[in-house]
Amino acid sequence: MTSNRLTETIAAVSGGGSGIGEAVCLRFAAEGASVAVLDLNIDAAQRVAEQISTLGGTAEAYACDVSDQADVQKTFAGIGSTFGGLTVLINNAGTAHIGGLEQTTEADMDRVYSVNVKGVYHCLQAGIELLKQNQGGAIVNMGSIACTVGIPDRFAYSMSKGAVLAMTRSVACDYLNDNIRCNCISPARVHTPFVDKFLAENYPGQETEMLKKLSATQPVGRMGQPEEVASLAVYLASDESKFVTGANFEIDGGFNNLKP
Ligand SMILES: NC(=O)c1ccc[n+]([C@@H]2O[C@H](COP(=O)([O-])OP(=O)(O)OC[C@H]3O[C@@H](n4cnc5c(N)ncnc54)[C@H](O)[C@@H]3O)[C@@H](O)[C@H]2O)c1
Secondary structure (H helix, E strand, O other): OOOOOOOOOEEEEEOOOOHHHHHHHHHHHHOOOEEEEEEOOHHHHHHHHHHHHHOOOEEEEEEOOOOOHHHHHHHHHHHHHHHOOOOEEEEOOOOOOOEOHHHOOHHHHHHHHHHHHHHHHHHHHHHHHHHHHOOOEEEEEEOOHHHOOOOOOEHHHHHHHHHHHHHHHHHHHHOHHHOEEEEEEEEOOEOOHHHHHHHHHHOOOOHHHHHHHHHHOOOOOOOEOHHHHHHHHHHHHOHHHOOOOOOEEEEOOOOOOOOO
8 A cells, every 4th residue: 555645754763673663664654655674683673675676665674773872873863964864753662561569670670671761852852953954744653552541460561661652742842843743553462473472481382372372352352563653653644634643542452441
């Protein structure tokens, strides 16, 4: 599905080597954007960038650990010189943790905070300079239903995604006059390698049964697809959403609002 909705767009996508980030990179390129694919896993980032190039698009892979401020600054300086600027930033890289308050160690808390909270802060800070030079742009942060709903055994993860929504609103407010919009996407369960890894690690031998159970959590009876999240990201990155900033978009198969 393409309609050239993102021509003139230069997008940086963190965690672009897998799952939702990968779908965003591929869809953005199909819509005409040039894409900087950032990932801790350079092989994954390169695979996505090569796929885009093979299809005739423009993409560059960057090895970047979002939890490392110096690494992020260096990466965004590279994007600025290679692409000649930045117009869209997608803060998608994230990590998970399963456990309630009493099962969450200080090390767990620090690890989740360093990727999901500081990682977003680092990319916002490095990206905002380039967006200001462009005299405007769009930022999309990947939240979760855990931004707004208490879900079992996600103490550290919920802490981090609540912070993502709060940072979204803070940035949206502070950059109104710079023509920079900032919004949050909050998916319920989306079927990605993130989910498969979670099942393999936490429910070995019961993956199929657990996949069914997790699918049933959404009132529509299934998980989301990464491409469905990418469609929303296209809207939020494009001028079609010029009147939208500081908002949180639930893409959740009815999870937040329906109790069938
Ligand atoms: N899949 C879901 O059900 C779901 C639901 C709600 C929100 N989310 C959020 O969506 C985002 C993407 O999730 P996904 O399911 O596509 O995950 P995924 O595991 O498939 O992909 C995440 C990517 O981020 C990269 N990454 C991890 N740590 C990084 C770091 N420090 N620096 C740079 N890259 C790093 C990984 O290498 C991987 O390529 C995450 O922020 C996640 O919290 C996912």
